[in-house]
Amino acid sequence: MTVGHFERTFHEICPESPAAPPERSAVRPATFPSRSTLATSPDTPRLTDVLPAPARVEPAAGVEFVLTPGTTIRTTPGPEAGAVGRYLADLLRRPTGYPLPVVTAGQSDVPGGISLLLTGDEAATTGAPGRPGTAAAGTASRTGTAPAGADSAEGYHLETTATAVVVRARTAAGLFYGVQTLRQLLPAKIESARRQSGPWVIPGGTISDHPRFGYRGAMLDVARHFFAVPHVLRFIDHLARYKLNHLHLHLTDDQGWRIAVDSWPRLTSVGAATEVDGGPGGHYTKEQYAEIVAYAAARHVTVVPEIDLPGHTNAALTAYGELAPDRVAPPEYIGTDVGFSTVAVDSERTYRFVDDVLGEVAALTPGRYLHIGGDEAFALDTADYARFMNRVQRIVTGHGKRVLGWHQIAVAEHSAGRVLQYWGTTEEDQTVAAAVRAGAKLLLSPGNRSYLDMKYSAATPLGKDWAGLVEVRDAYDWDPGSYLAGVPAEAVLGVEAPLWTETVRTIGDVEFMTFPRLPAIAELGWSPVQARDWADFRLRLAGQGVRWSTAGITFHRSPEVPWAGVPVVPEPRPGGSSSTATGADTAPASSGPGNPGGV
Known part of the structure; x- marks a missing residue:
């Protein structure tokens, strides 16, 4: 999850071919050169x-x-x-x-x-x-x-x-x-x-x-800055290209609510009208969300919707003040601070709201998981937070789904089949390890390894640096199966690369922060440990750069990779830290998914 300050972090028929030779432990025969x-x-x-x-x-x-x-x-x-x-x-x-x-x-x-x-x-x-x-x-x-x-x-x-x-x-x-x-x-x-x-x-x-892990994904934050359906479909094609099979959509946050809920219509008529820096916002109708889900399914990508609770809820509270602790609607929020908002955890009206929202989203979502957020709830003490999350978890399972949440939900009681998404920057968390021993699975998204919104270097015109600077080798050189102390490899469901969009406004911005780090995370999720080697990966990655340029995909020309051809690099906007993508190979912000088979 995003944080304002590091110190506040608590995270798939013809004649038979010749018989295949016996399985080997290496990706290539020893006689074939790397x-x-x-x-x-x-x-x-x-x-x-x-x-x-x-x-x-x-x-x-x-x-x-x-x-x-x-x-x-x-x-x-x-x-x-x-x-x-x-x-x-x-x-x-x-x-x-x-x-x-x-x-x-x-x-x-x-x-x-x-x-x-x-x-x-x-x-x-x-x-x-x-x-x-x-x-x-x-x-x-x-x-x-x-x-x-x-x-x-x-x-x-x-x-x-x-x-x-x-x-x-x-x-x-x-x-x-x-x-x-x-x-x-x-x-x-x-x-x-x-x-x-x-x-x-x-x-x-x-x-x-065949893949190492069953869950291989990326997250797109459409709450801080809203991205229209064609841009989400383009992002899905990027995932499919590298055999990723889950798209996590961060649909709600303080700055905007992005999914229509019939039983609570002001969530979109009021709560969707803002975004970071005061842009127009926007939301997906149920028909548009269904289009995203179907497009993803055709590419064997499962959509995981996130309704962030109990914090990151200012947009919902602006629409329905009775959900706030003081029952007063707060003003719209277009900044990037975190941790200040919460729903009223002592109100039955809140639990009716949660049940209605999760029920409608579950009905639209064929995948098994509902992501309930759970991070940065700084306005609640641990006891109130745990009681709230216990009840929310039961609501999720009551709608036939499994719980997925940021790793702070580890303090709540175990829910059968639940998954904790670890976004910390340390390799030890005793609370998370205890939850895993109780039966939880772990999805790895360490902020200093997999967060696509982290700057590549101090000069990167986009992104943040609270988790450090994350170049492509940083994203590649770690092992999800052994990353967190006390968590065995068999308890690791997979990996996910989140992209938060406080500084990311356009599809060109999305691509610049995604490439080349997304393929690194994809290889961690797919390839056997013995097949991975940085010296070999950087050369294979260099060849992908030519493909991206040919397809009009914006990417960061990492100095760690021997690229060929001319890259597409965003230029800083005057007076701001974000960018617009420029160059002959740029995918313009208004472009769609390109061709029917992907980009």
């Missing part, structure tokens, strides 16, 4: 360039698949695989100019192509890699063992030969993540919104991959 020993060339991706680093990579020297105007995308019968196939086709059609028809596996006799196949229902595809003694081309098999990686709920197995690319997975999410890997194996110009010349070459070999 990416860090190879020359970086954005025009010739290698299997070892992928980010996040896969669990296992087996390059095939001298083997390439070339995408052509006659390439077909085949998918397992059914809507889930078909949707992933159409997503891939949308990604590739604009830059290549190729038709790339999406067909059901077995319905075309054209050899080769790209196959996206759900294991257990492997429709054979003519021209795909075959295994001696197994199902012949043109037949289907349901009896084969899924390749390594494809048997995980979010894992996949990708194999590229000179004649075909085959992605296999147990779930549509796994297929989708295989497509994100395939995207990175094509030249960087595949990210262009305009038609480009080929060749479109994919390096040969196999990748078997």
